[in-house]
Amino acid sequence: MAKSLMIVDDSATMRKIIMRTIRMSGLEFDRTEEAGNGVEALEKLNAAPVDIMLCDINMPEMSGTEVVRKVRELSSCSETKIIMVSTESSQDVMDSVMADGANGFIAKPFTPEKFQEKLSPYMN
Amino acid sequence: MIDEICFSAALLEGAKEVFETMIFMDLEEPSEPDEQIEGDSFLGSITFTNSIEGCLAIRCSVPCAKNIAANMLGIDTPEEVNEEEVCDALGEVTNMVMGSVKSRIQTETGELLVSIPTVIHGQNLASSLGNRMSKVFVKVDAGDEEIIEFSFLYREGDK
Numbered sequence: 666m667a668k669s670l671m672i673v674d675d676s677a678t679m680r681k682i683i684m685r686t687i688r689m690s691g692l693e694f695d696r697t698e699e700a701g702n703g704v705e706a707l708e709k710l711n712a713a714p715v716d717i718m719l720c721d722i723n724m725p726e727m728s729g730t731e732v733v734r735k736v737r738e739l740s741s742c743s744e745t746k747i748i749m750v751s752t753e754s755s756q757d758v759m760d761s762v763m764a765d766g767a768n769g770f771i772a773k774p775f776t777p778e779k780f781q782e783k784l785s786p787y788m789n
Numbered sequence: 790m791i792d793e794i795c796f797s798a799a800l801l802e803g804a805k806e807v808f809e810t811m812i813f814m815d816l817e818e819p820s821e822p823d824e825q826i827e828g829d830s831f832l833g834s835i836t837f838t839n840s841i842e843g844c845l846a847i848r849c850s851v852p853c854a855k856n857i858a859a860n861m862l863g864i865d866t867p868e869e870v871n872e873e874e875v876c877d878a879l880g881e882v883t884n885m886v887m888g889s890v891k892s893r894i895q896t897e898t899g900e901l902l903v904s905i906p907t908v909i910h911g912q913n914l915a916s917s918l919g920n921r922m923s924k925v926f927v928k929v930d931a932g933d934e935e936i937i938e939f940s941f942l943y944r945e946g947d948k
Binding site: 751 | 806807810811858861862863874877878880881884885887888889891892895900903905
Protein backbone atom coordinates (compact mmCIF):
# COMPACT_ATOMS: atom_id res chain seq x y z
CA MET A 666 0.00 0.00 0.00
CA ALA A 667 1.36 3.44 -0.94
CA LYS A 668 2.40 5.54 2.03
CA SER A 669 3.18 9.21 2.36
CA LEU A 670 5.23 11.00 5.00
CA MET A 671 5.72 14.58 6.17
CA ILE A 672 8.59 15.75 8.39
CA VAL A 673 7.94 18.97 10.33
CA ASP A 674 11.00 20.48 11.99
CA ASP A 675 12.41 24.01 11.96
CA SER A 676 15.93 22.63 11.50
CA ALA A 677 16.82 21.70 7.91
CA THR A 678 19.67 19.63 9.33
CA MET A 679 17.31 17.63 11.51
CA ARG A 680 14.91 17.04 8.61
CA LYS A 681 17.81 15.60 6.58
CA ILE A 682 18.92 13.43 9.50
CA ILE A 683 15.41 12.09 10.02
CA MET A 684 15.10 11.30 6.31
CA ARG A 685 18.46 9.53 6.30
CA THR A 686 17.60 7.58 9.44
CA ILE A 687 14.32 6.45 7.91
CA ARG A 688 16.17 5.21 4.83
CA MET A 689 18.59 3.35 7.14
CA SER A 690 15.61 1.79 8.93
CA GLY A 691 14.46 0.17 5.69
CA LEU A 692 11.08 1.92 5.68
CA GLU A 693 10.00 3.17 2.26
CA PHE A 694 7.54 5.89 1.35
CA ASP A 695 6.09 6.74 -2.05
CA ARG A 696 5.85 10.43 -1.21
CA THR A 697 7.76 12.50 1.31
CA GLU A 698 7.18 16.14 2.23
CA GLU A 699 9.09 18.53 4.48
CA ALA A 700 7.90 21.61 6.35
CA GLY A 701 10.02 24.08 8.30
CA ASN A 702 7.19 25.21 10.57
CA GLY A 703 3.61 24.47 11.53
CA VAL A 704 2.05 26.99 9.16
CA GLU A 705 3.84 25.48 6.17
CA ALA A 706 2.87 21.98 7.34
CA LEU A 707 -0.83 22.88 7.53
CA GLU A 708 -0.74 24.49 4.08
CA LYS A 709 0.81 21.35 2.60
CA LEU A 710 -1.58 19.05 4.45
CA ASN A 711 -4.56 21.05 3.18
CA ALA A 712 -3.29 20.54 -0.35
CA ALA A 713 -2.39 16.87 0.07
CA PRO A 714 -2.87 14.89 3.30
CA VAL A 715 -0.22 12.36 4.33
CA ASP A 716 -0.43 9.00 6.08
CA ILE A 717 2.27 9.70 8.67
CA MET A 718 3.55 13.00 10.06
CA LEU A 719 6.73 13.32 12.13
CA CYS A 720 6.63 16.55 14.11
CA ASP A 721 9.05 18.40 16.39
CA ILE A 722 7.62 19.98 19.56
CA ASN A 723 9.79 23.02 20.25
CA MET A 724 9.45 25.17 17.15
CA PRO A 725 9.16 28.92 16.65
CA GLU A 726 5.90 30.42 15.30
CA MET A 727 3.76 27.38 16.12
CA SER A 728 4.66 24.67 18.63
CA GLY A 729 4.32 21.00 17.78
CA THR A 730 1.47 20.64 20.26
CA GLU A 731 -0.46 23.38 18.46
CA VAL A 732 0.28 21.72 15.10
CA VAL A 733 -1.22 18.47 16.43
CA ARG A 734 -4.38 20.24 17.57
CA LYS A 735 -4.82 22.01 14.23
CA VAL A 736 -4.15 18.85 12.19
CA ARG A 737 -6.79 17.04 14.20
CA GLU A 738 -9.28 19.74 13.18
CA LEU A 739 -8.73 18.88 9.51
CA SER A 740 -11.26 16.28 8.40
CA SER A 741 -8.95 15.28 5.53
CA CYS A 742 -6.26 14.27 8.06
CA SER A 743 -8.41 12.21 10.41
CA GLU A 744 -6.43 9.09 9.49
CA THR A 745 -3.00 10.75 9.60
CA LYS A 746 -0.76 9.21 12.25
CA ILE A 747 1.27 11.83 14.12
CA ILE A 748 4.55 10.86 15.76
CA MET A 749 6.31 13.52 17.79
CA VAL A 750 10.12 13.63 17.41
CA SER A 751 11.70 15.76 20.10
CA THR A 752 14.27 16.18 22.85
CA GLU A 753 11.34 17.08 25.09
CA SER A 754 11.09 14.13 27.46
CA SER A 755 8.77 15.49 30.13
CA GLN A 756 5.93 13.07 30.90
CA ASP A 757 3.53 16.01 31.28
CA VAL A 758 4.30 17.28 27.78
CA MET A 759 4.06 13.79 26.30
CA ASP A 760 0.74 13.13 28.04
CA SER A 761 -0.58 16.48 26.85
CA VAL A 762 0.40 16.00 23.22
CA MET A 763 -0.97 12.45 23.17
CA ALA A 764 -4.23 13.74 24.61
CA ASP A 765 -4.33 16.33 21.81
CA GLY A 766 -4.18 13.57 19.22
CA ALA A 767 -0.60 12.46 18.65
CA ASN A 768 -0.11 8.73 18.15
CA GLY A 769 3.44 8.23 19.39
CA PHE A 770 6.75 9.73 20.43
CA ILE A 771 10.39 9.30 19.35
CA ALA A 772 13.05 10.90 21.54
CA LYS A 773 16.12 12.63 20.08
CA PRO A 774 18.77 11.25 19.81
CA PHE A 775 17.24 8.36 17.90
CA THR A 776 18.28 5.26 15.96
CA PRO A 777 16.96 3.62 12.76
CA GLU A 778 15.62 0.81 14.95
CA LYS A 779 13.48 3.29 16.88
CA PHE A 780 11.85 4.55 13.66
CA GLN A 781 11.30 0.96 12.56
CA GLU A 782 9.63 0.16 15.88
CA LYS A 783 7.39 3.23 15.99
CA LEU A 784 6.43 3.55 12.31
CA SER A 785 6.13 -0.03 11.07
CA PRO A 786 2.75 -0.60 12.82
CA TYR A 787 1.33 2.10 10.53
CA MET A 788 2.94 0.90 7.30
CA ASN A 789 0.39 -1.76 6.39
CA MET B 790 20.55 19.83 45.50
CA ILE B 791 22.33 17.57 43.02
CA ASP B 792 26.12 17.81 43.29
CA GLU B 793 28.61 18.86 40.63
CA ILE B 794 29.94 15.32 40.18
CA CYS B 795 26.48 14.13 39.13
CA PHE B 796 26.12 17.05 36.71
CA SER B 797 29.54 16.26 35.28
CA ALA B 798 28.67 12.59 34.74
CA ALA B 799 25.30 13.48 33.21
CA LEU B 800 26.96 16.01 30.89
CA LEU B 801 29.57 13.54 29.67
CA GLU B 802 27.13 10.64 29.29
CA GLY B 803 24.57 12.83 27.53
CA ALA B 804 27.17 14.22 25.14
CA LYS B 805 28.53 10.75 24.35
CA GLU B 806 25.04 9.42 23.63
CA VAL B 807 24.29 12.21 21.15
CA PHE B 808 27.66 12.12 19.41
CA GLU B 809 27.75 8.34 19.07
CA THR B 810 24.12 7.99 17.95
CA MET B 811 23.58 11.01 15.71
CA ILE B 812 27.05 12.18 14.66
CA PHE B 813 28.92 8.87 14.53
CA MET B 814 31.83 10.33 16.55
CA ASP B 815 33.36 8.73 19.62
CA LEU B 816 34.30 11.13 22.41
CA GLU B 817 37.32 10.21 24.52
CA GLU B 818 39.17 11.61 27.49
CA PRO B 819 41.59 14.26 26.14
CA SER B 820 45.13 12.97 25.68
CA GLU B 821 46.42 16.45 26.49
CA PRO B 822 44.12 17.95 29.16
CA ASP B 823 45.69 21.40 28.91
CA GLU B 824 45.09 21.69 25.18
CA GLN B 825 43.05 24.77 24.22
CA ILE B 826 40.84 25.62 21.26
CA GLU B 827 42.86 28.07 19.15
CA GLY B 828 41.49 30.76 16.83
CA ASP B 829 37.88 31.07 15.73
CA SER B 830 35.34 28.76 17.28
CA PHE B 831 31.61 28.06 17.33
CA LEU B 832 29.64 28.19 20.57
CA GLY B 833 26.20 26.60 20.81
CA SER B 834 24.21 27.39 23.94
CA ILE B 835 20.79 26.72 25.36
CA THR B 836 19.24 28.09 28.53
CA PHE B 837 17.03 26.40 31.08
CA THR B 838 15.04 27.42 34.14
CA ASN B 839 12.97 26.11 37.04
CA SER B 840 14.47 24.68 40.27
CA ILE B 841 17.85 25.58 38.80
CA GLU B 842 18.54 28.03 35.98
CA GLY B 843 21.48 28.45 33.67
CA CYS B 844 22.84 27.35 30.33
CA LEU B 845 24.52 24.44 28.65
CA ALA B 846 27.17 25.33 26.07
CA ILE B 847 29.25 23.46 23.51
CA ARG B 848 32.36 25.04 22.01
CA CYS B 849 34.63 23.71 19.29
CA SER B 850 36.96 24.92 16.55
CA VAL B 851 35.66 25.80 13.07
CA PRO B 852 37.10 22.61 11.46
CA CYS B 853 35.61 20.49 14.24
CA ALA B 854 32.19 22.18 13.86
CA LYS B 855 32.33 21.51 10.11
CA ASN B 856 33.17 17.85 10.79
CA ILE B 857 30.17 17.59 13.11
CA ALA B 858 27.84 19.17 10.55
CA ALA B 859 29.23 17.05 7.70
CA ASN B 860 28.73 13.85 9.70
CA MET B 861 25.18 14.84 10.58
CA LEU B 862 24.32 15.76 7.01
CA GLY B 863 26.12 12.82 5.39
CA ILE B 864 28.50 15.10 3.47
CA ASP B 865 31.90 13.54 2.65
CA THR B 866 33.90 16.79 2.48
CA PRO B 867 33.49 19.01 5.57
CA GLU B 868 35.02 21.97 3.70
CA GLU B 869 31.83 22.15 1.61
CA VAL B 870 29.62 22.75 4.65
CA ASN B 871 28.59 26.41 4.83
CA GLU B 872 28.21 28.51 7.98
CA GLU B 873 24.41 28.33 7.98
CA GLU B 874 24.56 24.53 7.94
CA VAL B 875 27.16 24.53 10.73
CA CYS B 876 25.02 26.80 12.91
CA ASP B 877 21.89 24.73 12.29
CA ALA B 878 23.73 21.47 13.02
CA LEU B 879 25.45 22.75 16.16
CA GLY B 880 22.16 24.17 17.41
CA GLU B 881 20.56 20.76 17.04
CA VAL B 882 23.50 19.09 18.79
CA THR B 883 23.20 21.55 21.67
CA ASN B 884 19.46 20.94 21.88
CA MET B 885 19.91 17.16 21.89
CA VAL B 886 22.71 17.18 24.48
CA MET B 887 20.53 19.37 26.71
CA GLY B 888 17.65 16.94 26.27
CA SER B 889 19.88 14.02 27.04
CA VAL B 890 21.34 15.69 30.14
CA LYS B 891 17.91 16.86 31.30
CA SER B 892 16.52 13.33 31.22
CA ARG B 893 19.48 12.17 33.38
CA ILE B 894 19.08 14.82 36.08
CA GLN B 895 15.34 15.44 36.20
CA THR B 896 14.84 13.07 39.13
CA GLU B 897 16.91 15.50 41.21
CA THR B 898 16.10 18.82 39.53
CA GLY B 899 12.50 18.25 38.52
CA GLU B 900 11.29 19.36 35.12
CA LEU B 901 13.51 21.99 33.47
CA LEU B 902 12.04 24.41 30.92
CA VAL B 903 14.42 24.76 27.97
CA SER B 904 14.85 27.54 25.39
CA ILE B 905 15.58 27.30 21.67
CA PRO B 906 19.37 26.97 21.08
CA THR B 907 21.56 29.75 19.74
CA VAL B 908 24.92 29.48 17.97
CA ILE B 909 27.57 32.16 17.64
CA HIS B 910 30.94 32.26 15.88
CA GLY B 911 34.05 34.22 16.89
CA GLN B 912 37.15 34.27 19.06
CA ASN B 913 37.55 33.76 22.83
CA LEU B 914 33.90 32.80 23.26
CA ALA B 915 32.66 31.95 26.75
CA SER B 916 29.38 31.75 28.64
CA SER B 917 28.73 33.38 32.02
CA LEU B 918 25.85 33.74 34.45
CA GLY B 919 27.54 36.36 36.59
CA ASN B 920 27.39 35.99 40.36
CA ARG B 921 26.33 32.87 42.31
CA MET B 922 27.20 30.69 39.35
CA SER B 923 28.34 27.07 39.58
CA LYS B 924 30.11 25.63 36.58
CA VAL B 925 30.70 22.07 35.39
CA PHE B 926 33.22 21.78 32.58
CA VAL B 927 34.01 18.71 30.48
CA LYS B 928 36.60 18.61 27.72
CA VAL B 929 36.77 15.68 25.29
CA ASP B 930 38.89 14.48 22.40
CA ALA B 931 36.81 14.17 19.21
CA GLY B 932 39.55 12.64 17.03
CA ASP B 933 41.75 14.33 14.39
CA GLU B 934 43.40 16.30 17.20
CA GLU B 935 40.16 18.20 17.82
CA ILE B 936 38.71 18.93 21.23
CA ILE B 937 35.18 19.86 22.22
CA GLU B 938 34.30 21.73 25.42
CA PHE B 939 30.98 21.17 27.18
CA SER B 940 29.97 23.46 30.01
CA PHE B 941 26.95 23.46 32.30
CA LEU B 942 26.47 26.72 34.20
CA TYR B 943 23.76 26.90 36.81
CA ARG B 944 22.48 28.55 39.96
CA GLU B 945 19.45 28.12 42.15
CA GLY B 946 16.26 29.04 40.32
CA ASP B 947 13.09 30.79 41.44
CA LYS B 948 11.01 27.60 41.74
